[in-house]
Amino acid sequence: MYRHNIHHRVYKFPNLKTLLGKASPYRSGDELAGLCAVGYEERVAAQITLADVPLKNFLNEAVIPYEDDEITRLIIDDHDKAAFSHIGHLTVGELRDWLLSDETDCAILTTIAPGLTPEMVAAVSKLMRNQDLIAMANKCQVVTRFRNTIGLKGHFSTRLQPNHPTDDPRGVAASIIDGLLFGSGDAVIGINPATDSPAAVSSLLTLMDDLRHRFDIPTQTCVLSHITTTLQLVNEGAPVDLCFQSIAGTEKANASFGVNLSLIEEAYQATLSLKRGTVGNNVMYFETGQGSALSANANFGVDQQTCEVRAYAVARKFNPLLVNTVVGFIGPEYLYDGKQIIRAALEDHFCGKLLGLPMGVDVCYTNHAEADQDDMDNLLTLLGVAGCNFVMGIPGSDDIMLNYQSTSFHDALYLRKVLGLKPAPEFEGWLIKQGIVDDKGYMLPVREHGLLRGF
Amino acid sequence: MKRNIPQEIEPLKALQEFTSARIAIGRVGTSIPLKQSLEFKLAHAHARDAVYSELNSGKLTNSLKHFEQPILHLHSQVTDRRQYLQRPDLGRKLNKASLNELNGYSIESDVAIMIVDGLSATAVNENTIGLLDALIPLLVADGLKLAPISLVEQGRVAIGDDIGYGLKAKLSLILIGERPGLSAADSLGAYLTYNPKPGLTDESRNCVSNIRPKGLTYKKAAKKIFYLINEAFKRKLSGVELKDNAGLIES
Numbered sequence: 001m002y003r004h005n006i007h008h009r010v011y012k013f014p015n016l017k018t019l020l021g022k023a024s025p026y027r028s029g030d031e032l033a034g035l036c037a038v039g040y041e042e043r044v045a046a047q048i049t050l051a052d053v054p055l056k057n058f059l060n061e062a063v064i065p066y067e068d069d070e071i072t073r074l075i076i077d078d079h080d081k082a083a084f085s086h087i088g089h090l091t092v093g094e095l096r097d098w099l100l101s102d103e104t105d106c107a108i109l110t111t112i113a114p115g116l117t118p119e120m121v122a123a124v125s126k127l128m129r130n131q132d133l134i135a136m137a138n139k140c141q142v143v144t145r146f147r148n149t150i151g152l153k154g155h156f157s158t159r160l161q162p163n164h165p166t167d168d169p170r171g172v173a174a175s176i177i178d179g180l181l182f183g184s185g186d187a188v189i190g191i192n193p194a195t196d197s198p199a200a201v202s203s204l205l206t207l208m209d210d211l212r213h214r215f216d217i218p219t220q221t222c223v224l225s226h227i228t229t230t231l232q233l234v235n236e237g238a239p240v241d242l243c244f245q246s247i248a249g250t251e252k253a254n255a256s257f258g259v260n261l262s263l264i265e266e267a268y269q270a271t272l273s274l275k276r277g278t279v280g281n282n283v284m285y286f287e288t289g290q291g292s293a294l295s296a297n298a299n300f301g302v303d304q305q306t307c308e309v310r311a312y313a314v315a316r317k318f319n320p321l322l323v324n325t326v327v328g329f330i331g332p333e334y335l336y337d338g339k340q341i342i343r344a345a346l347e348d349h350f351c352g353k354l355l356g357l358p359m360g361v362d363v364c365y366t367n368h369a370e371a372d373q374d375d376m377d378n379l380l381t382l383l384g385v386a387g388c389n390f391v392m393g394i395p396g397s398d399d400i401m402l403n404y405q406s407t408s409f410h411d412a413l414y415l416r417k418v419l420g421l422k423p424a425p426e427f428e429g430w431l432i433k434q435g436i437v438d439d440k441g442y443m444l445p446v447r448e449h450g451l452l453r454g455f
Numbered sequence: 456m457k458r459n460i461p462q463e464i465e466p467l468k469a470l471q472e473f474t475s476a477r478i479a480i481g482r483v484g485t486s487i488p489l490k491q492s493l494e495f496k497l498a499h500a501h502a503r504d505a506v507y508s509e510l511n512s513g514k515l516t517n518s519l520k521h522f523e524q525p526i527l528h529l530h531s532q533v534t535d536r537r538q539y540l541q542r543p544d545l546g547r548k549l550n551k552a553s554l555n556e557l558n559g560y561s562i563e564s565d566v567a568i569m570i571v572d573g574l575s576a577t578a579v580n581e582n583t584i585g586l587l588d589a590l591i592p593l594l595v596a597d598g599l600k601l602a603p604i605s606l607v608e609q610g611r612v613a614i615g616d617d618i619g620y621g622l623k624a625k626l627s628l629i630l631i632g633e634r635p636g637l638s639a640a641d642s643l644g645a646y647l648t649y650n651p652k653p654g655l656t657d658e659s660r661n662c663v664s665n666i667r668p669k670g671l672t673y674k675k676a677a678k679k680i681f682y683l684i685n686e687a688f689k690r691k692l693s694g695v696e697l698k699d700n701a702g703l704i705e706s
Binding site for chain 1: 467475482487495499503505506541638
């Protein structure tokens with residue numbers, strides 16, 4: 001039992017799970033789940049109470065029982081006690097202050113990361129303002145490698161997302177070429193396929209692999225098919241660079257995606273064995289998003305942000321190249337408006353980084369959310385300041401296959417310009433060699449580029 | 456609005472032939488040129504207006520008269536649009552007055568048609584009558600008995616389960632406004648459920664999507680829906696299994 005008095009009112013929270021829900025900044029999904037505080041005062045009372053909870057409590061009180069959930073087991077069994085010993089004497093509130101102090105730098109954060117559980121990280125984020133989330137994330141540097149180097153300080157990458165409603169190869173290729181000529185695609189060139197049939201996925205993989213070879217592009221490609229499809233294609237010898245999967249923070253939610261830890265492990269090992277990386281071997285690409293556990297009716301009374309951070313425990317087990325929180329895709333019943341989407345994105349980015357993940361964000365919204373391009377401009381700029389590893393690059397922000405709006409090729413150019421950020425170094429070298437940008441990073445006029453001659 | 460292609464990206468323009476994605480739109484500095492920016496804004500405005508559009512009950516009731524079926528006016532438990540967007544659970548249930556209206560309904564029927572606003576009443580206002588003009592004659596000619604037609608406000612797909620059950624229909628057909636996209640804000644979706652009853656989930660339904668003059672035309676949609684209804688009656692089921700076992704459906 002956790003409790004706090006404000007004036008003559010006693011606020012009681014029967015367990016950690018309830019306390020975390022009540023301490024969460026307001027969002028529609030927690031209201032839908034019946035987990036959020038009933039008023040402003042209760043929310044702050046919960047935050048004050050949470051600030052006094054010792055971090056040690058999180059190791060003894062699981063929000064979802066150990067016996068019932070393989071992700072809880074993963075969190076507890078993989079917990080690094082030596083790393084935890086640096087911070088084990090702190091409360092959640094003290095952890096927040098310690099994280100923000102000048103002495104706590106990237107090297108220290110990297111050391112303690114294995115000692116943090118997702119629930120500790122979710123808890124501390126609930127005590128932070130947006131500014132804290134940005135300042136903290138900016139301290140963490142998470143660098144990953146496959147054919148290029150992603151996440152270095154001062155660099156900012158994009159996933160080129162050339163989706164097409166029918167997977168038409170020429171339609172896909174047209175968007176890829178447009179994107180490359182805008183300097184997009186250093187995180188990955190990644191297609192969401194319209195169909196999950198292995199043959200269709202395989203032909204998209206071959207198309208991208210041919211293009212990459214022909215122009216010697218230092219990047220990686222991916223078709224975001226279900227992990228079982230990818231595994232089959234790896235075994236059949238298709239050119240698979242990265243293995244993709246959507247993941248969530250409870251065993252039951254992952255089951256609704258058709259995955260579990262041992263299946264992911266099998267696909268991870270299979271993809272690793274291909275040894276296609278040239279500068280590193282981070283081969284996994286995960287996507288997440290607040291609300292997925294609730295939408296699968298698998299949240300077990302845990303608030304949506306804590307569920308989201310639990311998904312990062314799954315991600316960090318497999319040394320991913322990219323982790324992408326698809327923040328505004330899920331709809332207004334989980335994140336109602338621009339304010340909630342922005343807050344959730346900053347939380348996810350910070351929490352992932354603190355746990356040692358190469359976080360990117362799909363800065364996005366649907367047409368039934370109370371959000372527009374202005375909100376996305378705000379979020380993109382904040383993420384740039386926070387040191388986000390990558391965002392999406394989509395022609396004119398309009399994904400004609402998934403029917404939602406994300407960031408455009410132009411958006412990434414804007415961010416690089418105003419914040420002085422560069423693409424992944426290997427990719428930047430390629431852009432200069434191809435005459436797409438000059439050596440200061442400025443875009444050059446498009447001429448009859450070789451990329452256009454394939455058509 | 457015609458796209459203004461600045462001179463320098465002329466070579467890229469040829470790629471537009473292969474996709475409706477917003478490629479080769481040029482740039483001013485690093486920004487999207489104003490024309491393309493406003494074009495995007497206009498598409499988003501259409502989508503936003505569609506989300507907040509309302510069912511035109513008067514006009515629909517009038518147009519439905521020539522089918523010579525009783526018409527029911529029903530409402531979900533949602534009170535306003537803001538709540539509708541945040542509480543899908545309430546949009547799936549009928550309010551008390553509507554439940555009372557269905558209470559004691561004792562005449563059995565084959566197909567109950569429900570017209571539901573969903574996420575775009577615009578889609579419903581514009582495309583329902585055209586679709587029904589093509590579909591209802593097929594159903595009647597086939598000897599299927601129709602239940603009263605329901606007009607439902609602030610509803611989600613699953614509200615059709617309660618209504619179909621209350622109307623003692625063997626199959627419910629929900630015509631509902633789909634989530635508006637930038638390319639179309641008027642897409643109508645049709646969901647059919649055999650043996651509707653409260654508590655079903657999406658896997659027990661079949662869907663025909665993108666019904667609008669510039670998408671799946673009324674005639675084609677009606678044919679597809681009619682085919683699905685026939686199959687459902689023949690095999691006494693709907694949903695995933697119906698889809699899996701009949702390869703023709705998707706064509």
